[in-house]
Amino acid sequence: MVLLLTACTQGLKTSQATIDNQSSANKLSKESLGIQKVERKLIKPPASQDSNQQGIVLPEVKPLELEGKLAISGSQVVLPISQAIAQRFLQDGYSGKIELSAIDTQVGFKAFCEQKKVDIINTVRPITAQESAACAKSGVEPIGFQIAIDAVTIVVSSQNNFLPNSLTRDELAKVFTVEKWSDVNPKWPKELIKRFVPKGAGTGGAVHLLSQAILKGNISQIIDTPNTISYDFVEQLHSEALINSYMIGVLEYNSYQQNRDKLRAIPIDTVDPFLPTYPLIRPLYIYADAKAIRKRPEVEGFVNYYLTYVNEATSRLGYFPLKSTVLNESKTKFLQVQGNKKRL
Template sequence: MLMTALFLSSCGDRSDQNAQNSGVEEVQEEVELEGAVTPETSPVIQPVTTPQQLPEGNVQLPEIDPLEVEGDISIAGSSTVFPISLAIYENFIQYGYAGKIKLDSIGSGAGFRLFCEEGESDISNASRPIKEEEVEACTAIGRQPIEFRIGTDALAIVVNPANEFITNVTKEELATIFTAEKWSDVNSDWPNEIIERFVPGEDSGTFDFFVEEVLDDNGQRLLNAPNTELSEDDNYIEQNVASNSNAIGFMGYAYYKQNANELKILSIEEIVPSPEVIENGDYIFSRPLLIYSDANVIRNKPQVGHFINFYLNNVNKIIEEVGYFPSSSQTLDASKNRLLEVME
C-alpha cells in the first residue's frame, strides 16, 4: 500500500510526499493535526470571532468552544469528502482545539470497514449511503451508524483537453466507452485509437456510484475492461488523463474544479454540472456527501459530538470554496436534529 502522509505540528511545519501508482492499488492519505495552527490551504470560516453563529435553517445546535474540547478524534473514509473534513478540522484547530485529529483518505468502503468491522474510527466519511451489509457489520460490534448529510457532489467525466471529437455523451455511450477497447468501437466517426481509462478503485464510493448509474451495478464490466487502471488517488487519475490524449476518467467535481485548466469536462445528456442543475436535479450524476458516527461513540467521546456540531454549523460556509455544493437548510436541519437526539 502506497501512502501519502501529511503531518502538521503546532509550529506549522508541513511535509508532503506524493507517490505514483499503477494498476489496482489502495492509496491512503493520512493527515494529523495537533495543537493550535493557522491553516494555509483550506478556506477559513468567517466570522472568526463567532464561528458557531449561523443564520441558516431553524435548528440551532449548542455553541461549542473548541478551546474547551479535549480528547483525540479519528476520521477515515471517502477521498471525495476528505477535503471538506480537512477544511473543517483545520478551522476547528484554528479556533483553539488542542487535541489530535487523525484523518485518513482511504475510500468509502475501506472507511466503513474501519468503522463497522474494526471499530477503530469515530467518524466515517462517505460519498455514498452505507450498505445493508455494512450496517450489519456495525451492529455486530455494537454500533448503530447515524447518518449526517453535509453536502452534494457531482461526478465529473473528464478527458484530455486535446480531445476534440467528444464534448457530450449519453449514459449509453458512457457504458460502451468504459468497456470497449477503442474509441471507434463506440462511434465509427471517432479515432481508431485505444481508450485509456483511469478510474477510482473499488473501495471508492465514486466507483460504486458510477457503476450503479452507468453499468447496471455490474462492477466486473469495468474491472474486466482492457486498458483500465484503478487508483484511490484522485490526483493520479487527474495526472494521467491530463497527460494522455486518448484517456478518459471520472472523479468528484471538486477534483475537476481544482484542475480545470488541465482537464476537459464532458456534458452528460447535454447538461454540464453546475450549482443550478445540481440543485434542481437535472444533472444525473449528483450524489450525497455524508459523515457517519455512532451514538455510543458520541456519548463516550464528547469531543466527537463537539466536532460534528462544529462541522454541521460551519460546513455550508466553506463547501463551495472546496468545490462542492451546499445542502439545503432543510437537509442540514435534519442532520442537526439527529445530533441533538444523541446529545440529549
C-alpha cells in the same frame, strides 16, 4: 496516508505519517489506503461570512474548552471536507490531536464498527445492513449525517477536439467498453480509448455509480475492459490528460474544478455535472457513534462544529453544499442524540 493535525503555539502544524503495517488482525493494511493525495488550499474566512446562518442553529461550541484525541477515517472523497473542518477546529482553540486517514468507505466502516479505531467515518453512501449488524455486535450505535453532495464527473483531456459537448448514456456505455473511439462513432479517430477509473468498485463508489447509470450495474464491464487503468492517485489521470488527447477519466467534481486547465467535463444527455438532474450525483456523509457523542465532549463538540460550518467548507472546496432543509435534517439528528444524553 494519515494526516495528524495538532495545535501548537506558533499556529497550526500538519505532519504526515504512514499507518503501521505490522502483521496484526486489527491493523489496516497499506494496500487499503487512499485513492488520491489530498492537497487543498484552506482559508478560514471571517465569522461574518459564514454561510450557515439560516435554518437550525446548533449550540455554540468552544473548542478551547475541549481536549482529547479524534480519529477520522473512511472515504478519501470526503477527506478534504473533514480536513478543512478539523483545521478550523484547531485554529479555534482545540488543544487535542486529530488524526485523519484516507482509505475507503467499506474499510472505514470496518475500522469504525468492528475494530472501534475510528470516531468519525467519512462515507459516500449510507451504512449497509451488514455493517449495522457489525456495529451492534461491537456495541457501536452508528448515526449518519449527510454533509454535502458530490458529482462523479466524466472528463477528457482539454486537448480533445473531436468529442461533442455532450455524450448520451448509450455512447458512454460504448466508450467504457469498446476498444477504439471509432467503435463508438466512425467519424471519431481510430485510436485506442485509454480509460482512467478510481480503484475500488465497492458499493457507493464512483465506478459503481457510473455502471448503474450506463450498464445496469455491471461494474465488471468497466473495470475488466482492456486499456482501462484503475488509479490510486488522481495525479495519474491529470498527467495522462497532459499528453494524451484520447484519454477519458472518472473523478469527483471538486478535483475536476481544481484542474480545469488540464481537463474538460463531459455532460451526460446535455446535463452538466453541476445541475441537480445530472445522473452521477451522490450524497456524502459522516458517521459517528451516538454513544460517543453522548459520553465524549470532544466527539459531541466536533460533530456539532462540523454541521455548523460544513456548507461553508464544501462550497470553498468545490463540492455542492446542502440545501438548508437537508442540512436541518442532519442537525435535527444531532439534537436528538443530545436530548437522549440529557435524559440519561
